[in-house]
Amino acid sequence: MSMINYASREINCKIVYYGPGLCGKTTNLEYIFEKVAPNTRGKLISLATETERTLFFDFLPVDLGAIRGFKTRFHLYTVPGQVYYNASRKLILKGVDGVVFVGDSQVERLDANIESMHNLYDNLSEYGLDLREIPFVIQYNKRDLPNTSSLAELEAQLNPNKVPHYEAVAVRGIGVFDTLKAVSKLVIKSLS
Amino acid sequence: MAGAGASSWSFEERDFTRIDRLLQGFLYDSNARCTLLVDRTGQLVTTAGEKPDFDTTAFASLAAADFSANDQLASMIGEHEFSSLFHQGEKESMYLADVARRVILVVLFDNRTTLGMIRIKTKAVVRELAEIFREMFDRSAAAPQGSRFEAAFVDEAEDEIDRLFGDL
Numbered sequence: 538m539s540m541i542n543y544a545s546r547e548i549n550c551k552i553v554y555y556g557p558g559l560c561g562k563t564t565n566l567e568y569i570f571e572k573v574a575p576n577t578r579g580k581l582i583s584l585a586t587e588t589e590r591t592l593f594f595d596f597l598p599v600d601l602g603a604i605r606g607f608k609t610r611f612h613l614y615t616v617p618g619q620v621y622y623n624a625s626r627k628l629i630l631k632g633v634d635g636v637v638f639v640g641d642s643q644v645e646r647l648d649a650n651i652e653s654m655h656n657l658y659d660n661l662s663e664y665g666l667d668l669r670e671i672p673f674v675i676q677y678n679k680r681d682l683p684n685t686s687s688l689a690e691l692e693a694q695l696n697p698n699k700v701p702h703y704e705a706v707a708v709r710g711i712g713v714f715d716t717l718k719a720v721s722k723l724v725i726k727s728l729s
Numbered sequence: 730m731a732g733a734g735a736s737s738w739s740f741e742e743r744d745f746t747r748i749d750r751l752l753q754g755f756l757y758d759s760n761a762r763c764t765l766l767v768d769r770t771g772q773l774v775t776t777a778g779e780k781p782d783f784d785t786t787a788f789a790s791l792a793a794a795d796f797s798a799n800d801q802l803a804s805m806i807g808e809h810e811f812s813s814l815f816h817q818g819e820k821e822s823m824y825l826a827d828v829a830r831r832v833i834l835v836v837l838f839d840n841r842t843t844l845g846m847i848r849i850k851t852k853a854v855v856r857e858l859a860e861i862f863r864e865m866f867d868r869s870a871a872a873p874q875g876s877r878f879e880a881a882f883v884d885e886a887e888d889e890i891d892r893l894f895g896d897l
Binding site: 540541542543544545549551572573574577579580582584593594596598599601602604605607609610612614624625628629631632633710713714717718721722725726728729 | 744891
């Protein structure tokens with residue numbers, strides 16, 4: 538639900554990073570915050586527990602600058618991944634324009650990925666949204682770890698609709714901007 | 730939950746003029762410092778009064794989250810909603826009120842006025858704002874949801890995305 542503000546000539550789009558606990562959603566935002574020029578981004582707001590687990594969300598606004606007279610901005614959000622924070626996750630999805638699913642490539646996290654993906658479908662459906670119809674990309678994170686599922690297996694389990702997917706090592710920034718570029722272009726296309 | 734904030738809408742110059750006039754009147758009557766109108770999805774719609782010296786983008790996302798979380802708390806205790814929230818500080822306080830289930834009016838005030846005054850004046854202005862916003866939503870719903878931006882906008886935005894995120 539992008540809001541177009543003709544009075545202030547602004548377009549704001551909401552992109553949500555979704556996925557199971559500890560998959561690297563916050564790490565994606567932290568890397569983006571670190572690398573993007575300070576004058577094109579706002580503060581990184583993190584509502585986290587004392588142990589740095591996301592409690593409610595992380596939030597980072599990134600300015601694309603003025604496009605044909607409209608100041609265009611992406612609002613990047615993460616959700617808390619842990620299963621019992623579903624009420625919070627649902628709230629963050631309100632008005633979402635694009636979704637990044639961050640999957641954890643480790644073999645032992647495959648079930649958690651599948652559960653989180655189902656949860657994403659369910660929560661979106663409560664807003665009348667269908668993942669097959671909104672801008673959506675998948676990032677397979679932690680590809681550098683020794684115990685990862687093969688890309689083919691992850692694709693088979695998590696990506697039946699063959700949306701764009703990216704391999705990543707978010708702590709080192711690998712794949713982070715490929716993912717962001719892909720989802721933001723899809724969101725922009727959906728405006729036209 | 731479907732419906733609230735689920736569809737796109739646009740905010741035009743004439744909407745801004747009407748709303749700003751209302752908010753200026755409200756500020757004058759209530760003696761509040763400033764008001765912010767925040768969309769339920771966390772986007773800032775407009776501000777009136779003293780220019781806030783904080784990050785309004787972050788503020789809007791947090792205010793919407795605050796309101797949404799309280800909405801869920803309300804339903805857990807069997808209430809339909811908490812139509813307003815009050816946060817009291819030592820010097821600065823804020824009062825948040827729902828407008829037409831889609832927008833939140835945030836009022837920042839200090840000891841130049843009282844909570845009672847803010848509450849009374851907010852009630853009146855929320856009624857008028859709700860009417861304006863309902864008109865706006867009806868207009869957006871009635872408008873064809875076809876292309877809102879020309880292809881040139883998309884091309885230019887894509888170039889900008891490549892430029893901004895390209896070498897990072």
